[in-house]
Amino acid sequence: MTGVAAPTRRVEQVMGMPISLALRGRHADDQLGEQAWEAALTELRWVDEVFSTWRPDSQVSRLGRGEVTLAECHESVAEVLRLGDDARVSSGGAFDVCLSDRDGVRRLDPSGVVKGWAVDRAVAPLLALADTDVCLSAGGDMVCHVADPDGEPWLIGIEHPLDPTRLVARVPVHRGAVATSGSAHRGAHVVDARSGRPQEALASVTVIGARLTSVDIDATTALALGVDGPDWLRSRLRTGIVVWADGRAETVS
DSSP, X not given: OTTSOOOEEEEEEETTEEEEEEEEETTSSSHHHHHHHHHHHHHHHHHHHHHOSSOTTSHHHHHHTTSSOGGGSOHHHHHHHHXXXXXXXXXXXXXXXXXXXXXXXXXXXXXXXXXXXXXXXXTHHHHTSTTEEEEEEETTEEEEEOSSTTSOOEEEEEEETTEEEEEEEXXXXXXXXXXXXXXXXXXXXXXXXXXXXXXXXXXXXXEEESOHHHHHHHHHHHHHHGGGHHHHHHHTTOEEEEEETTSOEEEEO
């Protein structure tokens, strides 16, 4: 970016994924910037303690096993489950926080909601830094903020799911969020909850919008819907990029 200083970058492993931060401007290298980064990490570690499906002592794991009631969990658990239920209704059941395992047993897994929701919470102390541009990413899904609305945007590369050495697009973002759901790095991990099987029509879905919570859920939902995903995104007035299984890229707007 011509005329813009290179960002200061930080990275930490939390919630089983790389959490990366890029800062430009007034507090990119000072103590206030460092304190905001530590506050963001503290929030993400708390989210992991409450919501991780890999930690047997997390509230979500205990709730799934019936050891505690929803009323006994932190109020944020009910908030996340409400978001998941809204997505279930809007997708006709393709998205669900309760999924059946190989034995047909239903298990609670709100992971499709938690990541974007957690980053929206964690980015708050960073957005409070005056005259500082912020890009906070969790596993490739990110919140971007440019302090000056007329300033240089963050330029986000959208990776091609069938060839990670290529980009499908470069998206300039001043203030907003970008989320991608696909099989490039984790395999076919998103399933249509109605059938319990991964869809095969789409390789990836990227959604761009105001808040990471909603675009992350919508990217995952559209991927689960498969061939119906692009039209579902249009019905929600979303902007994004869909890559079909044969490599064709389609812009949704």
